[in-house]
Amino acid sequence: MNKSIKSTLSLVIICAGMALLIALANMITAPIIKKNEEAKANEALLQVMPDGAGFEKLDLKTFSNLPTTVEEGYKETSGKGFVVKVRVKGFNPNLVLMVGVNIDETISGAVCLSSEETPSVTMGAEKTYGESFIGKKETEIDSVNAIAGASYTTDGYKEALKIAINVSKVFAGGSADFRTEEEKLQDALKEVLPGTTSFEKVFIVEVIDESIDAIYKADNDKGYVVIIGEQFIGVNGEGVCVSEVEDTVKTLAENTVSIISTTTTVDIDLTTYANLPQELVWAKKTATGNYIVQVKGDGFSINNYYGKDKKEILVNLSLTKDGKVIDCYTYDHGESANYGDACGKEDFYGQFDGMTESDLPSLNDIPDLVDGGHGPEYTEQPAVKDVLDDYIDVIGGATITTRGYVRAVLYAFESVKIFEGGLI
């Protein structure tokens, strides 16, 4: 026989023989390996549903409209509830949670299977954070304390738990709404003024009725939506109310839109005033005598010893001539993610609405930052926090940011006082 044919044949026969042996071994071991893997998977499931008798993996394809963040779903075989594996974004992507949901839609347990969160920020807290939610319903999730200094991680965690509860409703044969709060709001606004792509919150610069919670403007000039409590009142581009509401509410909405849509402003020449704070960036005055100012505050970014791209917190405020904040929002900032960047959220800046100078400590009352030798960012600032705590909700883990923000607002008050004091 040709030598090469003999060699090839030998090799093929040996390969076939070994393949046969492997197949035999596989036949014996495969069921045991599968059983082991199931037991291991059940172990993770039992962590979040300790009294579960057994778990059956659900085929997600058989359920429609599940969010893409849901990776796996399990049904507890005795009907105690469901376990959902969810992958969401915390500060970084890939925060993976296994969440157990009881049949009464309360959390039975939650564990973090893997995360890419910054260890120095969360200190691994995301691994045990799930324990805080045991027994909580969807409506109670937001009330659980955040992981200190890790707002993004906390938000991602809470989002995952809400998704799990809603997915469980679908698994149980019901329906659920998987939209985010912002999506729900936008959809509600679109229902009031159909044909609009998106709405933007109006920065209010005129004094309006206190019952009005917010005003949104349609992106295509189709009009405004005025929110009063639970009511969404649409006012079209011609200033006519299009919602079926009581006449008094209708009139209030139309008048409010009329006020805010006809506001005119003039720029204030800052050079004509003496002693204006250097922190005032620009100012405008409305025809009704209110002021719109942009002020800057020295937050963490500015006071960060090693910071390369130092950036002030820029705050836009509208104030009455007697120094009361009509509206306030953060225009820009360079504060740290997961810490001071909470100053860019309405939860924080919304608390300044309606404040006057007397509602905040004076500039002199706010202590200077303490520098322990390596920049203030490495030094606790309890004295500052103690003072601010008496007036506002200080951002967790971001006292320096809060201090800078409050100082900016105080400079706005000071500026208005100078404007009202007259020209040079």
Place this chain on the structure above:
Amino acid sequence: MNKNSNMTIFLKGILKENPVFVLILGTCPTLAVTSTVTGAFGMGIAALIVLVCSNVLVSLLRKVIPDSVRIPCYIVVIAGFVTIVQMFIKAYFPEIDALLGVYLPLITVNCIILGRAEMFAGKNTVGKSALDGLGMGIGFTIAMLMMSIIREVFGNASFAGIAIPFLEPYKIGFLTSAPGGLLVYGLLIALVYVITKGKAPLKKSFSCEGCPSKEHCQTGACEVKGGND
């Protein structure tokens, strides 16, 4: 004792030709999985089974395997047995499978196994090949255990995962690291050299005889290069 007696063949792998401390083969798993006694024992037994099985099969087939394809044939046999062993470990000892991780399938490229197939099993009877595999396997397991006991007990103050509290204050964490493993390895090689009074065979005396490159080799070239894994 007769050089070719069954007892000599069996015993040589344990000390005189210990694959780890004398032949300096299989150094990768020796350093990688000897930080715990359990892992080292698991690796030792897995390698022992593969060694015995592959030696037996290679010896059985030695007359039918053409010389030109013998190495690929040996690799197929070894890889096949490694896969089978891995399946059984996964099924019956999942903790050890998790502990050994990637080093378990890497037994396929362990020099000891291919070395014994090439140097011994390919030229000897089934019985002697089985004894050689058994001796070398036990020698490998003993070496792994010696390394791991020193590293885990003195480096981690525990034995097979069981804490040894009185050693806790004196533990030398360095021993569980890769450099620590190398240090222990070197010391044990020196110890074996002392015990055998330097009579352990030099690489030259065992490697050239069974070396497939013997005819083309420059004499002593492999001595310079030394063993590898």
